[in-house]
Amino acid sequence: MSTIDLSQYEAEVAAAEAEITRIREANAELAEAYRGDPGEDAREILRRGAASLAAARDRLEAARVALTLARTTGSPHGLLAREGVVSGSVAVAIPAGSPSGERARLIDAALSAELTSAARELGVVLAAPAERYTRERPGRDAEGRTVLDVSGHVEGDVLMPAVSRGAKSARRG
Known part of the structure; x- marks a missing residue:
């Protein structure tokens, strides 16, 4: 560290x-x-x-x-899994003008392993692709990467995204 x-x-x-x-x-x-x-x-x-x-x-x-x-x-980015909740952030290099499919692929590549590990730590499985657990912050970090907040909560044996579609649409709109 x-x-x-x-x-x-x-x-x-x-x-x-x-x-x-x-x-x-x-x-x-x-x-x-x-x-x-x-x-x-x-x-x-x-x-x-x-x-x-x-x-x-x-x-x-x-x-x-x-x-x-x-x-x-030693990094501000990563995920914390505690008390039935996963929260944190991830920074992803997403080129300007990337189509939504490419954007989702880049987010999934950067987040899937860590999100799956956090879900495993809580004893649950993922309910959706990694991209569904994110909400974009305005602006970019010092290295020009897109910073995404990551949020999920446990329902039964499943980690559900805790980011509404409305909140995601408002950020992109």
Whole structure:
């Protein structure tokens, strides 16, 4: 394992926690305003606040996983399998303009072995191809690779993708 500076990952966790606190406080104010004036516009603002909080929680979870992976493996990318959940990230070199079939093949090649190993560790099998467990992060990493969040949860004896099609479509759209 190489030596890695954990301060960056610790700072990302702290920043994500601070963002959640800020959003919760803002949402509490919005909820109070909604109680005084329960109109449709205020309801929509509450919905957006809830969506912002959910996104911030996702960022916090990704930051915590990256910190844990950096501590254990020396890399921010990889998978953690614990308590019926697989989470982590993978960086894949996907050339611009790649057709969806080629994209899926590249993701499967980069992720299948590690995802299968994580499922085996949990005592389950995969329910879908590796690409179905991913959600693309905006932008690229320092090396120009596409970074994909990986998420799955156990249902019975199967590891199910924990990434909705809607979430995946919104990222690509």
